[in-house]
Every structure is written in C-alpha cells, then in structure tokens.
Amino acid sequence: MKANLKExxxxxxxxxxxxxxxxxxxxxxxxxxxxxxxxxxxAGVMFxxxxxxxxxxxxxxxxxxSIHIPAYxxxxxxxVTITEMVMHAFVPAVYSALGVYLPLIVVNCIILGRAxxxxxxxxxLDSILDALGMSIGFALxxxxxxxxxxxxxxxxxxxxxxGTFSGVINIPWFINNPIxxxxxxxxxxxxxxxxxAFFDWNTLRKKDR
Amino acid sequence: MRKNIKYAMxxxxxxxxxxxxxxxxxxxxSPVIAQMDSNNRVKALEAVxxxxxxxxQKEVTGHAYVTYVIDLQKDAxxxxxxxxxxxxxxxxxxTLVASYTAQGEMLFAQLLTHNETPGLGKKAEDDGxxxxxKGTGGAKPVPTNxxxxxxxxxxxxxxxxxxxxxxxxAINGGSEYVKSLGGVK
Numbered sequence: 451m452k453a454n455l456k457e458x459x460x461x462x463x464x465x466x467x468x469x470x471x472x473x474x475x476x477x478x479x480x481x482x483x484x485x486x487x488x489x490x491x492x493a494g495v496m497f498x499x500x501x502x503x504x505x506x507x508x509x510x511x512x513x514x515x516s517i518h519i520p521a522y523x524x525x526x527x528x529x530v531t532i533t534e535m536v537m538h539a540f541v542p543a544v545y546s547a548l549g550v551y552l553p554l555i556v557v558n559c560i561i562l563g564r565a566x567x568x569x570x571x572x573x574x575l576d577s578i579l580d581a582l583g584m585s586i587g588f589a590l591x592x593x594x595x596x597x598x599x600x601x602x603x604x605x606x607x608x609x610x611x612x613g614t615f616s617g618v619i620n621i622p623w624f625i626n627n628p629i630x631x632x633x634x635x636x637x638x639x640x641x642x643x644x645x646x647a648f649f650d651w652n653t654l655r656k657k658d659r
Numbered sequence: 660m661r662k663n664i665k666y667a668m669x670x671x672x673x674x675x676x677x678x679x680x681x682x683x684x685x686x687x688x689s690p691v692i693a694q695m696d697s698n699n700r701v702k703a704l705e706a707v708x709x710x711x712x713x714x715x716q717k718e719v720t721g722h723a724y725v726t727y728v729i730d731l732q733k734d735a736x737x738x739x740x741x742x743x744x745x746x747x748x749x750x751x752x753x754t755l756v757a758s759y760t761a762q763g764e765m766l767f768a769q770l771l772t773h774n775e776t777p778g779l780g781k782k783a784e785d786d787g788x789x790x791x792x793k794g795t796g797g798a799k800p801v802p803t804n805x806x807x808x809x810x811x812x813x814x815x816x817x818x819x820x821x822x823x824x825x826x827x828x829a830i831n832g833g834s835e836y837v838k839s840l841g842g843v844k
Binding site: 480483509512513514516517520521524525527528531532535536538539540542546547549550630633634635 | 665666669670673674677680681684685687688689691692695750774775776779781784814817818
C-alpha cells in the first residue's frame with residue numbers, strides 16, 4: 451500500500467511534471483495568464499491523463515510494443531475530443547477560456563509520456579495513482595504560475611463566476627501598478643525560469659544535507 | 660504477414676471503439692451546442708441592434724468580409740444595417756456581428772466565434788473592446804493601425820496586434836459595404 455501511495459505523491463513534488471520533469475510546457479506558458487484558465491486546463495489534463503492511463507494500462511498486454519504510439523495517440527485523441535465536446539456543451543465558459551489549448555492536450559507530452567513510461571508497464575491501480583499524482587503536480591505548477599502572473603501582471607485573480615460574484619477579484623494597488631511583462635508571453639518564460647531555478651536549488655539543498 | 664494482420668486488427672478495433680465513443684458523445688452534445696450557438700447569435704443580434712427592429716437576413720457572397728446583411732428598421736424605414744463579418748485572426752477565422760448607420764458609421768459590434776490566444780487576442784471578447792471602433796467608419800476613419808488609437812487603447816491591444824488589425828479591417832470592410840449600399844433607401 452505504501453508503495454502504491456508513492457506512485458501518487460511522486461508526481462506532486464519529487465517528479466513534478468512542470469518543474470522537475472519539465473513536460474507539457476506549451477499549455478503551462480500559454481494559458482497561465484489567468485487562474486481560471488489554469489484550473490480549467492488542469493481539469494482537462496486530469497480527465498484525459500486519468501482515462502488514458504486506465505485504458506492503456508488495461509490494454510498493455512494486448513497492444514504490441516511496435517504499435518504503441520499509434521494506438522496511444524488514437525486513445526488520447528479520442529479522450530481529448532470527448533473532453534472538448536463535453537466542455538463545449540456543458541461548461542462553455544471554460545471551453546471558451548481554454549481556446550486552442552484544449553485540443554492541444556493531444557500532444558501534451560505529459561499524457562503520452564506517462565502512457566509510455568508508466569501505464570504501459572504497470573497495473574491499472576498504480577496507473578490511476580500515477581495519473582492523479584501527475585495531474586495534481588501539473589495543476590499545482592500551472593496554478594502557481596498563473597497566480598503569480600495574474601496577480602503581478604494584471605492586479606486581478608480570475609476565478610469562475612458564481613451567482614452575483616463575477617469571478618474577478620481586483621487586488622488593490624497591484625491593479626493600478628501591474629508589471630505588464632508578466633501578463634505577456636516573455637513574462638511566462640521568465641517566471642518559469644525563475645521557478646525552475648528555485649525548485650532545482652531546493653532539490654540540491656536537500657541532497658546536500 | 661500474419662503479425663502485420665494481427666497488428667492491423669488491433670488498431671482497427673481500437674479505432675472502431677474510439678469512433679463509437681465519439682459518435683455517442685457527439686449525439687449527446689451536438690444538439691446542446693447547436694441550441695447554445697443559436698441563442699448566442701440571437702443575443703448578439705439584439706445586443707448590436709441599437710433598439711431598432713431587426714429585419715430579415717440576406718446572405719452576401721463574394722465579399723472579403725461581409726457574409727450576411729440584416730436591415731435595421733425604424734417605423735418601417737431602413738435606419739441601418741447589421742452585418743455578419745468574417746476575418747482571419749491569429750488563431751484562424753473569426754466571426755463577428757456589427758451594426759452600422761445607413762451612412763456606414765459603426766454603432767455596436769460583438770465577437771461571435773474565434774480561436775484567439777487566451778490572455779492575448781481573446782481579450783477581444785471583453786466588454787468594452789469594441790468601444791474603440793464605435794462611431795468610426797463615417798466622418799471618423801476606422802482605426803486599422805495601433806498608431807490611430809489613444810495610448811490607453813494601444814496598450815490594451817498590446818501583444819495582440821494581429822487580432823486587433825483583423826477586427827479593424829473587418830469593421831472597415833463592413834463600413835465600406837454599407838456605404839456601397841447607397842445610404843437610406
């Protein structure tokens with residue numbers, strides 16, 4: 451059981467897909483301009499990663515090694531298209547917010563990477579835990595970047611509208627003094643670099659002890 | 660040979676199951692999406708109608724930007740037009756609706772569909788984005804370049820010049836189309 455739990459926790463910190471393995475950076479940089487986009491993207495990645503890991507793990511003895519990639523791509527692309535159709539119909543605001551990045555989950559390296567490196571060699575239970583851990587790690591990474599970018603770059607925190615709440619929280623002082631570059635693409639790259647350096651420094655510091 | 664046939668059969672089975680799952684999902688979601696698109700279009704037409712009565716839609720073919728035209732009427736007289744516009748943004752085709760006076764001055768506009776980048780070109784959906792084009796196209800030219808905007812407006816479209824230019828050109832094309840109709844009939 452402890453070994454199983456390790457599959458869940460490793461993706462959150464030790465093998466965090468964003469800051470340690472450095473996978474799936476395109477959506478991390480692209481949609482992290484608002485917190486709501488980061489949460490929506492995380493939900494999409496979690497759904498696709500969870501089900502692709504389940505199907506690929508369950509079919510690992512059926513799919514021969516030489517047709518891994520085409521079989522995985524068909525499964526992943528189908529799951530992404532299903533996610534896209536369901537989001538379009540039932541959560542149009544999130545679908546609209548994610549835009550082009552939603553279909554791009556098909557080529558997100560985390561999904562194919564975990565399918566090939568983990569789900570194709572492990573049991574369904576371990577694959578579910580791996581998918582959950584990696585998804586949570588991805589969600590934490592992209593949400594942290596989005597929070598910093600939106601707070602300092604726009605002076606707001608955008609969540610989802612509920613009832614009379616518009617979903618946008620204006621942060622005093624920051625809203626009148628935004629660091630515009632953080633809201634733009636170069637700011638995302640700069641921030642990613644600084645955070646990666648921080649996580650590397652933290653890992654090395656722990657190793658030295 | 661037998662190995663290749665086995666591989667092909669495995670892939671065929673995966674594709675068939677995937678196709679079935681997609682067809683099932685599509686049969687559930689497509690009516691919801693179609694209804695939503697129809698509601699959004701009606702809302703957009705009402706939002707840009709400026710209080711005038713909305714007439715019948717007439718398709719326009721062969722124009723670079725205009726796809727359909729709807730008369731805006733007041734007391735059974737044509738007071739202006741709503742145009743369906745299409746243009747090419749950073750993420751591909753964008754569609755919008757815009758209303759004009761009979762002299763080609765833009766009244767209101769709203770973005771309908773697009774694939775612009777979240778956080779950048781997607782800001783064109785925001786309330787107020789189209790305000791920079793309001794009242795242009797008549798005596799005042801449509802700002803088709805960032806240098807024609809105030810510094811605040813220019814900063815608002817910073818990082819999404821392609822989207823801004825595409826929308827501006829479509830609105831300008833719509834204005835020219837209305838002028839070619841020859842004013843109030």
